[in-house]
Amino acid sequence: MYNKFFPSPGSNQKSFNNPQTYIPLFSTKNFFLCVKILLALWILIYIFIVTNYSKDIETKIEEENRIIDKFQDKLMFLMQHGIKIKNSVIDRFKIPDYLANYTFDPNNPMNLDGGISEQAQRFIKELNLTNPGENGVPIKLPNNASDQVKRLIKYGFDTFGYNQFISTLVSLNRALPDVRPDECKQKVYRTDKFSKISIVIPFYNDDWHLLMRTVHSIIRMTPLEYILEILLVDDCSTMQHLKEPLENYTATLPVNTRIIRSHTRLGTNATPTWDPKIAPIGIFAVLAIGNKFYERIEYLDIDMDVWGGEDYELVFRTWLCGGRVEFVPCSNIAHMFRKHKYSINLKGKGGYPWNMARIVETWMDDYKQYFYRVIKNSRVPYGDLTERMQLKKRLNCKPFQWYIDNVYPRLNDIPKRV
Structure with missing residues (x-):
């Protein structure tokens, strides 16, 4: 397609006294030029969108991390100060039911039940024991233990294969010594890549x-x-x-x-x-x-x-x-x-x-x-x-x-x- 502004090749017609030779409107050169311009615009738009989207994601991640950090700080504060968690509102997180009635105890931070029954407490007193099994110290029963104790010991061995009677006297939360060699205690482990x-x-x-x-x-x-x-x-x-x-x-x-x-x-x-x-x-x-x-x-x-x-x-x-x-x-x-x-x-x-x-x-x-x-x-x-x-x-x-x-x-x- 040609017109007076873009005459046909070989034409001697001039426009506006411009001595240049006019080129076709839909030439191959123009087509590739348009493609390059459109491609450049598309790349710029893509970069703009991705950049803004990435920033938006980073912002959301940072916000979530701040909320989590805030939640953990408040949770630790509440546990260390003995405040019942069920009476507190911590941001938008629902407090798990298993933490509802837990308060901080320096010797038992999870407030878990020691598991020593009233009957076991009576035996501890009868046998003159103090914190049996604490820090892994062996329990030695007196030779003059009652017949009832001896029967219970025999029952434990026959049923479970070990002195189950003594096990009932030991707290579920008893402390144990750190038996690792000194070299192991000095080791530092990476935790950033730990998975659950x-x-x-x-x-x-x-x-x-x-x-x-x-x-x-x-x-x-x-x-x-x-x-x-x-x-x-x-x-x-x-x-x-x-x-x-x-x-x-x-x-x-x-x-x-x-x-x-x-x-x-x-x-x-x-x-x-x-x-x-x-x-x-x-x-x-x-x-x-x-x-x-x-x-x-x-x-x-x-x-x-x-x-x-x-x-x-x-x-x-x-x-x-x-x-x-x-x-x-x-x-x-x-x-x-x-x-x-x-x-x-x-x-x-x-x-x-x-x-x-x-x-x-x-x-x-x-x-x-x-x-x-x-x-x-x-x-x-x-x-x-x-x-x-x-x-x-x-x-x-x-x-x-x-x-x-x-x-x-x-x-x-x-x-x-x-």
Whole structure:
């Protein structure tokens, strides 16, 4: 399209005495010029929008952080000054019900119940004890204890496998000494990348005081901002105090505490410097594992019997299938062995030998011959391993020789010694 202002190419027509040659209105040059201008405008508008939106988000985040800081400051103030929180209004946050009646006690900041009954108080007085169990000091009962006390001690041993009578005399909130080496006390840990954790406590027909003392210790000794929940996993307990009374009591705790119950016995398979060190093997009374990794390696072997060997299996699988196991020297866990053994054949399989045979057949390759030499080549049933072998293939696990060479090279000496 041409006009008098933009004549056709080659035309001698002039306009306004302008000797220049006119160019077409819709030329390729004009088109790309317009595109560049529009693109530049779009970029400027985008930058303007993003900048303002980012500032708006930052402003909102800062405001939320100020509110949270204000809430935490007021909450700490109220707890330190003994004011009942239910009578206070803290910004726009609703006060959790579990904090409604709590006041500050310097010896018990969570105001948790010590759990010593009136009957236990009478025994403490009768036995001339003062703060039994405080700071981990052992309790010594007099030789002339009454027949009633002796009967209760016998009942505790027969039922729970330890001196349950003494446990009833110890406060759920008793203080314990810091047994860490000095090097551990000086370590400083980063907390900015900490995530919330779920603490899993399996139990089966446990004494009330032992179980609750564990829960209280966690609550009193762990910063609550790092606890997502406490999960009490009941392995088909039959004792009545672990039924409704446990549910009613845990509902009053200042931490989200849930009870997960099994209707059949599952056993434990239901659940130099001071830096962390490689753990070729371990006994997992207590273990921390990443939830996503635990899910990826598909948890524990549910076809194992009630108790025994699951720690070996999980360690082997973790190392051979892309994970890593470490023990932490600065972490101290107390473990109490019971007087009597667990009932290890309640699932009708083969107990501990069944479990160990499943492990060696699945993971130890040619090294399983040493296991069978030790048990004199006895035939040990281990069930169907099809699913375990498929899992091993799915996870692209390494051969057991890799574990020997890279994790526990001392085991290379096994053939010579055996």
